[in-house]
Amino acid sequence: MATQLKDDESQFLQDSFQQQLSRWNRRRLSPGFPDDWSADRFNEDQRMARLEHAFIEELRAEVRVEAAQAPTDVDGFIAWFEGLEATGPGQHDSLFPWLAEDARMDHIRWFLSQEAAGEAGFDDLVAMTQVKIPDRAKMELARNYWDEMGRGNIKGMHGPMLGQLVDLLDLDTCIEHTVWESLALANAMTAMATQRCYSWHSIGALGVIELTAPGRSAHTARALRRLGLSTSQRRYFDLHAVLDIKHSADWNEEAIKPLVAADPRRATAMAEGALIRLRCGARCFTRYRAHFGLD
Ligand SMILES: [Fe+2]
Numbered sequence: 001m002a003t004q005l006k007d008d009e010s011q012f013l014q015d016s017f018q019q020q021l022s023r024w025n026r027r028r029l030s031p032g033f034p035d036d037w038s039a040d041r042f043n044e045d046q047r048m049a050r051l052e053h054a055f056i057e058e059l060r061a062e063v064r065v066e067a068a069q070a071p072t073d074v075d076g077f078i079a080w081f082e083g084l085e086a087t088g089p090g091q092h093d094s095l096f097p098w099l100a101e102d103a104r105m106d107h108i109r110w111f112l113s114q115e116a117a118g119e120a121g122f123d124d125l126v127a128m129t130q131v132k133i134p135d136r137a138k139m140e141l142a143r144n145y146w147d148e149m150g151r152g153n154i155k156g157m158h159g160p161m162l163g164q165l166v167d168l169l170d171l172d173t174c175i176e177h178t179v180w181e182s183l184a185l186a187n188a189m190t191a192m193a194t195q196r197c198y199s200w201h202s203i204g205a206l207g208v209i210e211l212t213a214p215g216r217s218a219h220t221a222r223a224l225r226r227l228g229l230s231t232s233q234r235r236y237f238d239l240h241a242v243l244d245i246k247h248s249a250d251w252n253e254e255a256i257k258p259l260v261a262a263d264p265r266r267a268t269a270m271a272e273g274a275l276i277r278l279r280c281g282a283r284c285f286t287r288y289r290a291h292f293g294l295d
């Protein structure tokens, strides 16, 4: 088994690499034209894809032992997975009650700027993950995606809803001003959704977001309400405090259950993906608390 590295010994868990990976993701995922392309791009893409893979392998090494202990039968796995809400890495961090009750507007603005910059776009992650997956799970990802799309109503799209709050609060979400922990979270989610060898990891990671987002969203919504934001301005967080409870139940029932029933190895992969996602989140909360002088 690989010995665990401390964060400051990793070539990946630092500003320069995460900024580089974020810039590459932004460039490679943007719609473009043939003339944007050159032989250099292929070389850079190959080099970055290898580094991205090595980054995820390092994160996997941290969670592999714990994930291997997750049951691989359907009911056992769902119980283990749902248990992550209470006991998973970073869950019920003291940061969130502080945000809800005590944080000032400048604290909230910094927190939201980090969170918005570290948001890889749940809709696109779902869309990229669903490619070639079995039908029943694909249908669940489609339903989830349709909710992200506001069920066909542009005003109900989740991504732009967060974008409106970013504009309202004039948040700085540029890569260079984002802590590496937030970039690493977005970069890990993007890697798992795009590299097909991590497709089951991505389903686990997206599922654990649905499982854990309601608690964080409720605290954030309380902070925004306390600081005087209106119902429409708080809408993104109010919505996710409630809707993701249903999203999580449906994801577990319609995506995770049939996928694990058909191949129990997927349980271990999903467990790794979920733990990778939660550990990335936990690193963010630790960094945010340090930034706010809370420890
Ligand atoms: Fe959403």
Ligand SMILES: [Fe+2]
Pocket: 210, 243, 244, 247
């Ligand atoms: Fe959701």
